[in-house]
Amino acid sequence: MPVTSYTRNIPSLSASSASIRILDLSTKVWFTVIVIGQLIFSYYIIRLYGSSALLGNLEGWNAMTPHGYVPRDLMGNVVFGAHIFFAAIITIGGPIQLLPQIRARIPRFHRINGRLYIGSAFLISLAGFYLAWVRGAAGGLTDSIIITINGLIIFTCAYFAIRYAIQRNLEIHRQWAIRLFLAMSGVWFFRVFLMLWLLIHQAPVGFDPETFQGPFLTALGVFVYILPQVFAQIYFRAKAASSSKLKIITSAGLIILTFGIVAGIFGATMGLWLPLL
Numbered sequence: 001m002p003v004t005s006y007t008r009n010i011p012s013l014s015a016s017s018a019s020i021r022i023l024d025l026s027t028k029v030w031f032t033v034i035v036i037g038q039l040i041f042s043y044y045i046i047r048l049y050g051s052s053a054l055l056g057n058l059e060g061w062n063a064m065t066p067h068g069y070v071p072r073d074l075m076g077n078v079v080f081g082a083h084i085f086f087a088a089i090i091t092i093g094g095p096i097q098l099l100p101q102i103r104a105r106i107p108r109f110h111r112i113n114g115r116l117y118i119g120s121a122f123l124i125s126l127a128g129f130y131l132a133w134v135r136g137a138a139g140g141l142t143d144s145i146i147i148t149i150n151g152l153i154i155f156t157c158a159y160f161a162i163r164y165a166i167q168r169n170l171e172i173h174r175q176w177a178i179r180l181f182l183a184m185s186g187v188w189f190f191r192v193f194l195m196l197w198l199l200i201h202q203a204p205v206g207f208d209p210e211t212f213q214g215p216f217l218t219a220l221g222v223f224v225y226i227l228p229q230v231f232a233q234i235y236f237r238a239k240a241a242s243s244s245k246l247k248i249i250t251s252a253g254l255i256i257l258t259f260g261i262v263a264g265i266f267g268a269t270m271g272l273w274l275p276l277l
Contacts, residue, residue, distance in 0.1 A: 019244035083127035125151035146221035189224035195267035
């Protein structure tokens with residue numbers, strides 16, 4: 001190859017490698033922030049709900065969740081308790097499952113944790129259906145429908161994650177595992193972005209805090225339960241694309257989301273979780 005032709009390619013190669021590094025770094029920062037936030041949430045779940053159960057103070061479940069404990073509703077209370085128990089498992093186990101170091105160095109643990117995680121995904125979704133349609137969701141019919149859609153997304157992602165793991169198509173398996181993680185994190189995302197909204201407006205704009213209904217909450221449900229699957233597909237395309245532009249745009253989106261999540265975690269921790277512990 002002539003020297004001039006070789007040197008002409010250097011800028012494009014450098015731009016491509018730089019965009020790959022930027023996308024990789026922005027992904028790691030985004031994931032690290034989510035892990036920290038979910039660990040805080042796990043601590044909150046265990047301290048508030050676990051401690052209340054161990055002390056026999058099931059009424060303490062109602063400190064943050066309407067109808068968490070209902071007298072003389074044994075079935076509903078058991079389902080709610082199971083829902084919270086599996087929420088703690090998935091909030092801790094999900095991030096661990098996506099760590100490449102665990103997958104590479106302790107593959108047996110990765111498989112065991114994966115089975116536990118996917119089993120919990122099915123069980124927590126079934127519990128969510130029961131609580132939404134039998135007890136009734138806090139936001140009424142619209143909330144019940146959105147919760148059901150999220151559960152169906154979880155079922156779909158879990159099914160394909162299992163299917164491609166069995167087929168040993170590990171690249172596609174990992175993509176569905178990421179989709180499952182996003183779907184399972186929907187409840188956490190909901191709280192984080194709700195607190196971000198309240199931090200911005202310093203008031204419950206777009207919804208009624210008494211009935212927990214309103215256009216904002218409907219839009220937020222779509223944003224945290226459905227759109228992450230679209231974002232995931234964009235991310236996978238950006239990773240595979242030769243275009244540096246798509247990688248940079250995706251990285252910028254991840255950085256913006258990360259800033260929003262950091263603010264939301266701070267708001268949720270200081271204004272929602274720690275005050276109840």
